[in-house]
Amino acid sequence: MAKILIAEDEASIRRVLKNILTEEDSKFEIFEAKDGQEAIKIIESEKLDTVLCDIKMPKKDGVEVLSYVKEQEIDLPMIMISGHGDIETAVETMKMGAFDYISKPPDLNRLLNTIRIALSHNDLHQENKKLRKKVSKKFKMVGESEEIDQIKTIIAKVAPTDARVLITGQNGTGKELVANWLHEQSDRSKKPFIEVNCAAIPSELIESELFGHVKGAFTSANKDRAGKFEAADGGTLFLDEIGDMSLKAQAKVLRALQEHKIQRVGSDKDIKVDVRVIAATNKDLKTEIKQSLFREDLYHRLAVILINVPALKDRKSDIPLLVNYFLESIAKQQGVKTKAISGKALDILMAHDWPGNIRELRNVIERLMILGKQKIDEEDMKLYF
Numbered sequence: 001m002a003k004i005l006i007a008e009d010e011a012s013i014r015r016v017l018k019n020i021l022t023e024e025d026s027k028f029e030i031f032e033a034k035d036g037q038e039a040i041k042i043i044e045s046e047k048l049d050t051v052l053c054d055i056k057m058p059k060k061d062g063v064e065v066l067s068y069v070k071e072q073e074i075d076l077p078m079i080m081i082s083g084h085g086d087i088e089t090a091v092e093t094m095k096m097g098a099f100d101y102i103s104k105p106p107d108l109n110r111l112l113n114t115i116r117i118a119l120s121h122n123d124l125h126q127e128n129k130k131l132r133k134k135v136s137k138k139f140k141m142v143g144e145s146e147e148i149d150q151i152k153t154i155i156a157k158v159a160p161t162d163a164r165v166l167i168t169g170q171n172g173t174g175k176e177l178v179a180n181w182l183h184e185q186s187d188r189s190k191k192p193f194i195e196v197n198c199a200a201i202p203s204e205l206i207e208s209e210l211f212g213h214v215k216g217a218f219t220s221a222n223k224d225r226a227g228k229f230e231a232a233d234g235g236t237l238f239l240d241e242i243g244d245m246s247l248k249a250q251a252k253v254l255r256a257l258q259e260h261k262i263q264r265v266g267s268d269k270d271i272k273v274d275v276r277v278i279a280a281t282n283k284d285l286k287t288e289i290k291q292s293l294f295r296e297d298l299y300h301r302l303a304v305i306l307i308n309v310p311a312l313k314d315r316k317s318d319i320p321l322l323v324n325y326f327l328e329s330i331a332k333q334q335g336v337k338t339k340a341i342s343g344k345a346l347d348i349l350m351a352h353d354w355p356g357n358i359r360e361l362r363n364v365i366e367r368l369m370i371l372g373k374q375k376i377d378e379e380d381m382k383l384y385f
């Protein structure tokens, strides 16, 4: 069953379009949005097959909705509807990647034809689309604060280059998300993104984990094994919690970065690797360097570009958006109806300092989705604050 969104501010046109579409196929599931903001919400929460999108709309116009779809890399054919005055804009939207545009008043045959083609385009791209959805959903970066905007701008500039990036920030702020975005927006996106959590691997195993080993290198090495550097060849290696890496492993990573070569543990054979390294830490590496716990030369190799992801308490204006996003995404995950939240309950969330940052916020919302009332209120909040 195809899901179609009609984004149009004029109720009468919405009604006409809806009638045309349901007459064409009673199995079409039609969604309606009366402005661009609503359209984006529906695009985020529904697996749509196509959108009929008016160019002139309040709040966010059709061009902004299209930009959103493109920025988020959502594979969704956008059919733009243009009025008299905005044919030129309609042509512009085609350049931006709109699927097609039709003029108002829409010609019935052309409208239905365009929708048919858009839907068959979807069939062809089904597999691809599923993959994309997975990516865009998993890596969605919600937030409109200046801080998040700045991070998105840096990512867009840095991602296509091979520059190494060091991401700093407290736990749960979204460092891994930033690393994922850098990979997804780079030319390496079709190649692997390999993550190593340096804090979770015992120091005696980290070298073998990163560089692999040959049979007999140590007692339990009963066969040759490639490490993460080799696994990430052509792609991106994300070294999370790099501040926890042993000095010995740091020396080896430094060599790998300088020479683009590694050696498996127990072997002196060089293996060439083409890997972009992105590292993250919640530690202050400058202090670690002073205490001789982190190599300064490695720091300079890693921190070509520095991205600091701010704590949630320093960008509280993003909380309402994040709350809505988590309410909807968790509801979808659990296959239940989403919940509303009262103004007072939201005030309580805004007043909290979120030491566990976005991860903590997500957990609280998840619990509220299970235990809270259909409209989450102050009473429900008493469970947590």
Ligand SMILES: Nc1ncnc2c1ncn2[C@@H]1O[C@H](COP(=O)(O)OP(=O)(O)OP(=O)(O)O)[C@@H](O)[C@H]1O
Binding pocket: 138, 140, 141, 142, 143, 169, 170, 171, 172, 173, 174, 175, 176, 177, 178, 240, 282, 358, 359, 362
């Ligand atoms: N801007 C955001 N929009 C939506 N979800 C976010 C955002 N930032 C973080 N998240 C979500 O919050 C959780 C924590 O983020 P992430 O794992 O990237 O943080 P981190 O800084 O790498 O944490 P740690 O240092 O503990 O590894 C994840 O589920 C992530 O998807």
